Amino acid sequence: MxxxxxxxxxxxxxxxxxxxxxxxxxxxxxVLRFHVIANSDSNDDQDEKLRLKSYIVEKLRPIMQSFDNVNDAKKWVNNHQQIIENLCYSYLKNLVK
CATH class of the missing domain: 1.20.5 (Single alpha-helices involved in coiled-coils or other helix-helix interfaces)
Structure with a gap:
């Protein structure tokens, strides 16, 4: 048994x-995978990395949802990297204030 x-x-x-x-x-x-690399392995840096990633995903969600397939989303990301970088800089700049 x-x-x-x-x-x-x-x-x-x-x-x-x-x-x-x-x-x-x-x-x-x-699915389009999005990675953020932290400054270090410290808990604070890892937590900040996750907050930054959430912020970027939240800002890009409306744009990403407009695509019919992941290939179109990847093309958009490749062609608009400066927009994503600017979002990151904006987020980080607000941390310093």
């Missing part, structure tokens, strides 16, 4: 892993 239960648990885990992998692959074709 224990062997059968272990077999079912193993099969369940395999199915979960397969489903998770397929979901990740499906999402990766629809």
């Amino acid at each position: 224990k062997k059968i239960l272990l077999l079912y648990m193993f099969l369940f885990l395999v199915l979960c892993v397969v489903d998770t992998t397929q979901t990740a692959q499906n999402i990766s074709t629809k």
Whole structure:
């Protein structure tokens, strides 16, 4: 009985892993990943990095939602890097005040 239960648990885990992998692959074709690099590994810098990332994502969300596919969004980002940099500088400038 224990062997059968272990077999079912193993099969369940395999199915979960397969489903998770397929979901990740499906999402990766629809999502634009955005990374921010912190100044250091300190907790304060990491927290600030997350706040900056949230700020940028919030500002770009309306623009990104207007695209039908991730390729168009990537093109926009590549062609408008200065806008994103300006948003970052604006955010950081407000921290200093």
